[in-house]
Amino acid sequence: MPPRSDLGRPPGTFDLGHRVRRPGQGGREPNPRLGRLHPRPRHGRGHTLDVLQHLLGGISDLSATLSLQHPVSTVAETGEMVEATSPDHLLLNATLVNGAVVSAHIHDAKRTDARTRLEISGTTADLAIVSTAAGGPAGIQIGELRLLGTDASDATWRELPIPSRYRWISGIDPAEESFNVAQTYARLALDLRTGSRGVPGFDAGLRLHRLLDAIRLSAETGTRRSAFGESEYRN
Structure with a gap:
């Protein structure tokens, strides 16, 4: 993402929405194993949170709610109904190491206008990263993204x-x-050729x-946790 020098001092709030479309009765999965993952956020949640930390800095502590709202999925290729055990909704409020706060809702089964929007609120202006057309990929890690901004005036x-x-790269459509x-x-x-470190x-x-x-x-x-290790948390 290109740097912006007109946002004011480091922004104080960040809002993240990630909504994935899953059409069909109970949702449709391309792989039956996806419904049997261990109980962690799935379907791009890790990708989305990784981007958030990369852009804004590490998360210090958090409170989270996980929920499974669609317990049955349909395998697209076979029509087989499979039980889902991995949460499909994440509600998160967190504090970054720089003191700014984050509010995030990441979920599957969005039937209308499924997309990702990461909004950064600065002291004088705002930025937003938004996935493109609702009919296309909704995850922040796939498909084309748009960069939106405002200014103080x-x-x-x-x-x-x-x-x-x-x-x-060239020759591939960003979409x-x-x-x-x-x-x-x-x-x-490039890293292998030059010794630089541009990839995670x-x-x-x-x-x-x-x-x-x-x-x-x-x-x-039901407790607030440190993001640095399991032994550190506060109520």
Whole structure:
């Protein structure tokens, strides 16, 4: 995401909405195993929260609610009905390490206008990252994204151009689901050639899984949890 110098000081609130369309009775899954995952947020929740931390900084502590609202899914290829045991709704309020706060609702089974919207509220202006057409991929990790912004003198949302230096590959439409994968491979190849570090490593994966563990523990215990380890929490 291109830097913005006109948002004012570090923003104080962040809102995240991630709504995935699942058409058909009880939802339709392309793989029967997806309904049998361990009880953690699924279907792009980890991807979405990973992007949030990458853009805004690490989460310090959180309170979370997990819910399974659609306990049965239909396998698209066979019509088989399978039991879902992994939560399909996440409600999260969290504090970042810089003191800013986050409010997030991430869920499946959105039948109308399914999309992701990550909104950043600054002291003088706002930014939003929004997935494109409702009929396309809704996850922040797949499909094309739009960057919207306001300024101090005009609260109207306007689409902001993404500089070409943030496009590292050619020949693939940014709306294609493979685009971000190709972008990542391009950066990985650059890292291997130059010794730079432009793609996430083990430490980023560890931070994300600690966050997912904290979300699960908060939902199970009804307590506010530290995102840095299971032994640290406060009521």
